[in-house]
Amino acid sequence: MTSALGGPPGPAFPTGPAGPCPYGRAIDASPVPSIEALGALDLFGEGFVRDPYPWLDVLRADAPVHHDPATGLWLVSRYDDIRRVLLDPAVFRPDNAQHAITPLGVPALRVLARAGFRVRPALANNGSPSHPGLRRVVTRFFNAQRVAAAVPVIERVAGELLDTVGSEIDAVGGSDLFGAFAHTLPCRVMMELLGIDGLDTTTLVRWSDASLELFWGRPTAERQLELAALVAEFHQWLTTVVSDRTAPADSFVGALVRHRLPDGELLDLQTAVGACFFVFVAGQSTTGQLIATVLRGALAEPGVWPRVAQEEGLARAWVEEVLRREPPVTTWRRVTERPVELGGVRLPAGAELLLMLMGSGSDPEVFTAPEGMRPHRANSRHHLAFGVGRHRCPGASLARTEAAVALRAAAGRFPTLHLTPEAPPPPVLDLLSFRAPLEVRVSP
Template identity: 75%
Template sequence: MTPQALDLPASAISRLDLFGEGFVSEPHPWLDTLRTEAPVHQDPGTGLWLVSRYHDIRRVLVDPAAFHPDNAQAAVTPLPVGVLRVLARAGFKLPPALANNGTDSHHGLRRVVTRFFNAQRVAAAVPVIERIADELLDAAQRRLDATGSCDLFEAYAQILPCMVLMELLGIDGVDPATLVRWSDASLELFWGRPTPERQLELAVLVGEFHQWLTATVSAAPARPGSFVEALTRHRLPGGRPVDVETAVGACFFVFIAGQSTTGQLISTALHRALVEPGLWSRAGGADEQGLAQAWVEEVLRREPPVTTWRRVAAGPVALGGVDLPAGAQLLLMLMGSGSDPEVFDAPDRMCPHRENARHHLSFGVGRHRCPGASLARTEAAVALRAAARRLPDARLAGPDEQPPILGLLSFRAPQRVRVAV
């Protein structure tokens, strides 16, 4: 599915619905129009100020004193009283920990996370990723042989990063499919536009997730060498140990970022590789060892799984020629920034080995840059290379050239990659 290069009139901005089918299915024409005609635009549907140009977005991300991260994990759709009661009964709280933390505790907590995802650990994880990928592809091949088709999203892309993360962080005693369900429910509840009835269903799952995280963090002693043990040994400013609620908040973010968004990246990389002429066969070949990595980087630039992120203006500020009041809620259009022609030549074309591909902002920049960026890149490249090698004759099955798309405020990816041979 290649987004069409359509031109939208500036007047179309008034019809923009960030959750609507038109924007979710083909966001780039809307993003191009925003960037050209209204680079800082207040969306009447959400009240958020949409920031679309690369340099404006980068300015916001590198200045945490002027633009706070406090709203990064706040629910986009207000939670009704019944939903709040469900969450309260589960003890659900998200104190400042990582993505939503603008306090002096952020640096130390972030350091705990980055130690688990540094270059040495990621390199050592490659055999683990390859082993799990092979196991999942064995099952996918059996399904293909038996039925003639297989959904690589459900059977492979969605589950692979969860299983990898569980091994790397020392997590066991829970089914990976359950973790995926909990994580996806959290994304939908806090970044989606669900109905009140659906919010109640999601709140039950999010409550279960939080209770499991709380029990895992509270269990003594923590598994030696595990992520939880590292959190419990960490000391906050002033020498205080990490409290359970903060540790749970850190785990909540790491699990969602480490499994759901990485699975979305893998899904998009696979789908785009299957529709790009000649790419699939080359990605699995031995002659172009770096092609899978280069393809993943272009996907991150053009079709990132994390499409937007939020910030709050600490005080009155001028941005992109617009005067914003203190407290203005900003939505940084990360996907659109990767197609800014002031930074990227021919941005609508997928060009592996693009010279400045890594200049994209899909992992953020500055003190809140994603600490798992290297692992996500590596997992997606290994996943693409392994699938293309094991299933060289795979092709998208029928209507899956235009699959259903996850369309949350900050997350977007194909929800099905059904292949046949």
Template identity: 75%
Template sequence: MTPQALDLPVPAAIPRLDLFGDGFVRDPYPWLDTLRTDAPVHRDPGTGLWLVSRYEDIRRVLLDPAAFHPDNAQHAVTPLPVGVLRVLAGAGFRLPPALANNGTESHHGLRRVVTRFFHAKRVAAAVPAIERIASELLDAAQERLDGNGSCDLFESYAQILPCRVLMELLGIDGIDPATLVRWSDASLELFWGRPTPERQLELAVLVGEFHQWLTATVSTAPQPPGSFLEALTRHLLPDGRPLDVATAVGACFFVFIAGQSTTGQLISTTLHRALAEPGVWARAGDEQDLAEAWVEEVLRREPPVTTWRRVAAERVTLGGVDVPAGAHLLLMLMGSGSDPEVFDAPDQMCPHRANARHHLAFGVGRHRCPGASLARTEAAVALRAAARRLPNARIAPPDEQPPILGLLSFRAPQSVRVTT
């Protein structure tokens, strides 16, 4: 084994790497830079994952699904105790290969069903609805600001906007958006977090409720004509069999989490960074294309999906390191956006940089996020609408350093409290 595969040499100024530790979560960049420079493929002893940090290596992995399988993409990072497994089993919880975790021949057809509902033309047609929902939520935010002197744009705006948009696009009603957000966030924490056993039990109950609701929703017949759920129920697998309910639920599980939680995290980061960067908020409401360009820089530098996983199908040399067959890889997507071999002045936010869209925040290849266009559009609309409605908004103390969501693959401010 080559030296790079050994534990990362620890610079005196940086504490030992803990992917869930507050130091790494709050400011991961020193570690990401050190990994990329000194140990681009590094086995993390705390998790057993092989961290892949350089842009070109990550891109190679994502573009070679035969050598690097997606099977572990939705596995629980923290082992689930027997009690938690019983709760999930009691709810009928299963996640068969569907989208992010699907390396089989059924993936292409399922992905095509999803992309039909999130392609660029459909998203462009949805902009008036996104703007309407944003305006309604900002009305309520303005009332809170007027009444209390401050308002948290994370919980009242960034979290709820993508959930309501997704419900309209997919024809979902009869449920409170806050409930869907709570279920989605619980799923992220259970499968990508490091919760205590007691917290795992609490989360398992919520995830079980989410799965049961999805199962009942998918199983309801008939589905509205032309709806996403109707398209799923009509979909045929490669062998000609109708799509089974469990796989349809697995696809919905991924779509709902990506369409709600991760998009909400992107909006949260976009708003917070725009408020913190001198001059951006004041211009974002009216300067043409600035909101879109700002979102792209956030995706490059501080994406909501910070890492993703793959399994090495066989022994492979990656970044000069011999990686054994069966190794679980953690692709450091967030760090790849700051690779100086690809991006000039990577630590600076530079809207309109020439190669802004070369980042890997949405992945690349056959598993590239099918909701990328929707996420980009929602975040840009959210920023532009908020900057216009609240032109004098500024970050309210102590949210200059807000609490940060620190899951293995997801990171974002959990509060964007503003005052005027």
């Protein structure tokens, strides 16, 4: 008999009401929700954020296309339905992908307007004929060849950050791998790969996180003002960078500003800024969230951490299972172009959909025993964490590689590291489309 990792069976993974709990800690037992309870579902609530799996199971089994009155969104939870939506952008358009889920108040809108902020169709929210050409420009900087060439950069930056982690562990007996390592690594790597200088990583991280919270969170009116000010700074900086027409043609910004649209016109400034906005947020915040989830899960699962630095391919296989079961991008939005039937439900034109990507990775019709972490499962890469079709994430290969390198480097440097037992459960990012532990407290 062997464990899911291919070695001797280890201790059982701690379980909550819906099977293995995400962070290796037992979650307070609560009644498994029923279809009748879906009226009380709160996508931003503590119960759903801490342990979404029972809710996702009920949605997938009993209400695969469910209208959520609190947000006005149709929640789509079965793998096949989500895949169908993603593969048909003509009927299920991406136009609403980056709309603010919480309506912004007039004061916040004024702050953004003064900065010239506009969300133009560029990449994730672009269903127009300009999308394929723009995507080709961006994808060229994140293709397999460039990602392979970037591995030494990722390893070097990871080593530098882990030096700081080691110093902190020596000084105080512990560290937080989220703040000291996972959250910073992708930002530094991206800035080097894209040739961005003259800006400290702390500022870019703060801008990126503020953008996620403003557009995918439920901030109060006062908080909206704080976030809008940061997003405005971010937009103004991006505008300055993109406006510099002296950027080399082989640089990311240089390629964007020289790109021509289908009508032959040069790409306009606002669309170029919008493309940069999406790439910077996705390349920094969401990749950092993935790394944090990967690290915490590997530390919590018996037998994983000591082996990932030694066993060929295990780090990448673990990353793939995390992407399947607990992706950092948990949901994504689409809007129907015309009336259509989906999952047995007739939807009108203009229906706004929320694709439950996290739930699709636990669909038992696709993944055997989906609640268990099983690296090397035969169809592990069939998950939808990066989407599928023409809007599939162009940075998927880089994100996978960064997460695997980060895991292997951290486990190799600190093979006896473990989650700090007395640490409280970590705060969890509670945005509509993003979820991750915001702390990974460790001890030697």
